[in-house]
Amino acid sequence: xxxxxxxxxxxxxxxxxxxxxxxxxxxxxxxxxxxxxxxxxxxxxxxxxxxxxxxxxxxxxxxxxxxxxxxxxxxxxxxxxxxxxxxxxxxxxxxxxxxxxxxxxxxxxxxxxxxxxxxxxxxxxxxxxxxxxxxxxxxxxxxxxxxxxxxxxxxxxxxxxxxxxxxxxxxxxxxxxxxxxxxxxxxxxxxxxxxxxxxxxxxxxxxxxxxxxxxxxxxxxxxxxxxxxxxxxxxxxxxxxxxxxxxxxxxxxxxxxxxxxxxxxxxxxxxxxxxxxxxxxxxxxxxxxxxxxxxxxxxxxxxxxxxxxxxxxxxxxxxxxxxxxxxxxxxxxxxxxxxxxxxxxxxxxxxxxxxxxxxxxxxxxxxxxxxxxxxxxxxxxxxxxxxx
Amino acid sequence: xxxxxxxxxxxxxxxxxxxxxxxxxxxxxxxxxxxxxxxxxxxxxxxxxxxxxxxxxxxxxxxxxxxxxxxxxxxxxxxxxxxxxxxxxxxxxxxxxxxxxxxxxxxxxxxxxxxxxxxxxxxxxxxxxxxxxxxxxxxxxxxxxxxxxxxxxxxxxxxxxxxxxxxxxxxxxxxxxxxxxxxxxxxxxxxxxxxxxxxxxxxxxxxxxxxxxxxxxxxxxxxxxxxxxxxxxxxxxxxxxxxxxxxxxxxxxxxxxxxxxxxxxxxxxxxxxx
Numbered sequence: 170x171x172x173x174x175x176x177x178x179x180x181x182x183x184x185x186x187x188x189x190x191x192x193x194x195x196x197x198x199x200x201x202x203x204x205x206x207x208x209x210x211x212x213x214x215x216x217x218x219x220x221x222x223x224x225x226x227x228x229x230x231x232x233x234x235x236x237x238x239x240x241x242x243x244x245x246x247x248x249x250x251x252x253x254x255x256x257x258x259x260x261x262x263x264x265x266x267x268x269x270x271x272x273x274x275x276x277x278x279x280x281x282x283x284x285x286x287x288x289x290x291x292x293x294x295x296x297x298x299x300x301x302x303x304x305x306x307x308x309x310x311x312x313x314x315x316x317x318x319x320x321x322x323x324x325x326x327x328x329x330x331x332x333x334x335x336x337x338x339x340x341x342x343x344x345x346x347x348x349x350x351x352x353x354x355x356x357x358x359x360x361x362x363x364x365x366x367x368x369x370x371x372x373x374x375x376x377x378x379x380x381x382x383x384x385x386x387x388x389x390x391x392x393x394x395x396x397x398x399x400x401x402x403x404x405x406x407x408x409x410x411x412x413x414x415x416x417x418x419x420x421x422x423x424x425x426x427x428x429x430x431x432x433x434x435x436x437x438x439x440x441x442x443x444x445x446x447x448x449x450x451x452x453x454x455x456x457x458x459x460x461x462x463x464x465x466x467x468x469x470x471x472x473x474x475x476x477x478x479x480x481x482x483x484x485x486x487x488x489x490x491x492x493x494x495x496x497x498x499x500x501x502x503x504x505x506x507x508x509x510x511x512x513x514x515x516x517x518x519x520x521x522x523x524x525x526x527x528x529x530x531x532x533x534x535x536x537x538x539x540x541x542x543x544x545x546x547x548x549x550x551x552x553x554x555x556x557x
Numbered sequence: 558x559x560x561x562x563x564x565x566x567x568x569x570x571x572x573x574x575x576x577x578x579x580x581x582x583x584x585x586x587x588x589x590x591x592x593x594x595x596x597x598x599x600x601x602x603x604x605x606x607x608x609x610x611x612x613x614x615x616x617x618x619x620x621x622x623x624x625x626x627x628x629x630x631x632x633x634x635x636x637x638x639x640x641x642x643x644x645x646x647x648x649x650x651x652x653x654x655x656x657x658x659x660x661x662x663x664x665x666x667x668x669x670x671x672x673x674x675x676x677x678x679x680x681x682x683x684x685x686x687x688x689x690x691x692x693x694x695x696x697x698x699x700x701x702x703x704x705x706x707x708x709x710x711x712x713x714x715x716x717x718x719x720x721x722x723x724x725x726x727x728x729x730x731x732x733x734x735x736x737x738x739x740x741x742x743x744x745x746x747x748x749x750x751x752x753x754x755x756x757x758x759x760x761x762x763x764x765x766x767x768x769x770x771x772x773x774x775x776x777x778x779x780x781x782x783x784x785x786x787x788x789x790x791x792x793x794x795x796x797x798x799x800x801x802x803x804x805x806x807x808x809x810x811x812x813x814x815x816x817x818x819x820x821x822x823x824x825x826x827x828x829x830x831x
Contacts, residue, residue, distance in 0.1 A: 348688055401686060401688060402686075402702065405700050436804065436806045
């Protein structure tokens with residue numbers, strides 16, 4: 170049923186949009202836009218953002234999987250938001266890494282996370298066992314792990330009588346779908362596995378399309394008119410990968426679409442890219458909106474407190490190069506969303522709200538509107554919303 | 558008679574140019590005659606191998622860049638009645654670097670094994686394309702961005718300007734000064750006329766961009782960053798003016814259309830399709 174719904178959207182030459190739930194405001198922005206424009210938006214939660222109670226939830230609103238799902242299901246009046254797990258699999262959350270779990274323990278742990286997803290009403294599960302803290306898994310090992318998790322998730326869904334779609338592959342170097350040969354091999358292996366076990370073929374496959382996010386830029390080859398060393402030019406890579414996906418009747422999913430230019434995004438539906446994810450850009454949009462408001466309203470003290478809080482989280486390291494020379498403020502901007510749900514950030518936001526109370530500004534509403542503007546750029550460029 | 562005319566583009570970097578020419582003559586000299594086109598170089602900065610000097614005022618001020626420089630050299634050979642002395646033309650910028658192994662013999666070998674290949678590019682060890690050239694060392698592409706191309710004479714003859722050939726029009730469109738997108742146009746014209754464009758790993762070439770980064774003042778060009786900005790801006794304007802394309806992706810789809818059609822008419826080459 171979900172697959173048919175998505176296919177009907179794709180028939181109109183659109184690209185489906187996956188949005189990372191970067192914050193409560195971001196989740197609400199997705200719910201409101203999906204219902205206002207009656208378009209499907211896939212909410213793609215990583216395990217660091219949202220995980221089951223067993224893992225202590227995630228950094229987004231301190232929610233557990235069940236709490237996020239309840240919030241969405243309760244507020245998504247027309248049922249347009251599709252709940253999805255992004256990069257589910259072993260060692261994809263911090264505690265499995267920190268505990269140094271063995272393969273079997275990490276696989277058990279990943280299964281437990283997936284089970285919570287299915288029980289909570291997630292409809293798309295991205296199975297990504299490409300991470301292994303004990304070494305780099307071979308393509309064969311990655312495929313074996315995909316199959317094991319795939320079979321498990323399908324059995325759980327059958328047990329509960331719910332329909333789920335699967336996504337496989339990863340944009341990471343350690344993945345199984347980076348080159349044409351790897352993609353062909355992976356899809357062929359999956360077809361054999363699914364046929365043999367009477368399982369549905371995956372609906373999405375993540376393919377590297379020349380996108381990579383560093384700081385607040387997309388530095389991949391897709392939006393670069395000049396050659397990126399050691400990368401296949403997107404002019405060659407993208408059409409070939411789409412051809413392969415179409416041959417296997419599977420939707421191609423591009424990750425890390427953040428910060429691409431409008432021109433680049435407008436080519437997604439034209440090139441036939443079925444689906445694309447955006448996440449950190451939206452967290453940054455909310456952070457920048459918060460900082461701008463504080464600074465414009467003469468609350469430099471609070472802005473400085475927030476910058477310090479975000480900077481000290483060190484979460485910006487993931488998004489910067491090791492030898493970066495960016496300012497503390499810029500580091501804080503790319504890490505802001507990681508601290509939105511901390512006690513100190515709540516205190517800062519309450520203080521901001523109290524100081525702007527007489528200006529008739531509702532802080533969260535203001536921030537949500539800024540996030541909606543960022544999401545709208547994607548909805549328009551992907552032809553999901555056709556208004557001017 | 559040499560099979561190949563190698564044309565090297567120089568502007569004010571005689572030592573680098575001479576080193577490249579010497580290397581070509583030493584290792585590949587039995588297969589090629591080397592020509593140097595001086596793209597508005599200063600009189601005291603000419604290569605020992607200088608063949609033609611573009612010395613008109615505009616060339617002195619702005620240089621020629623790849624497209625006009627190669628057009629100039631090729632049209633000189635044509636006007637001097639020497640164009641058809643060669644089977645192929647190896648077009649290089651002076652910052653191209655080769656190893657110590659022969660470069661032209663393997664390229665000629667590929668041309669002879671692939672009679673419909675009109676444009677052949679050696680691969681670079683820093684290109685992602687090498688990942689597509691593992692099972693087969695040569696395959697046909699719709700997008701090749703390089704500054705080292707071997708062009709078969711018959712291919713050039715099928716698309717060249719015949720009425721008034723000059724530095725603006727012989728093979729490349731010289732109105733696209735810095736040349737962003739120019740190679741795509743030539744590749745499209747090739748496929749539209751039954752000529753394929755290929756990359757091979759039987760020969761390797763690298764572009765040493767440090768000269769552009771560190772010797773911009775000597776070459777009398779803009780800084781690397783400014784040059785890049787102008788390269789894109791001019792190329793985009795050229796694409797829009799000439800084709801009505803507002804994006805490089807439109808150009809790519811245009812080329813790929815002819816590429817795909819080539820294999821419909823030449824199914825015997827399907828195994829070389831990427």
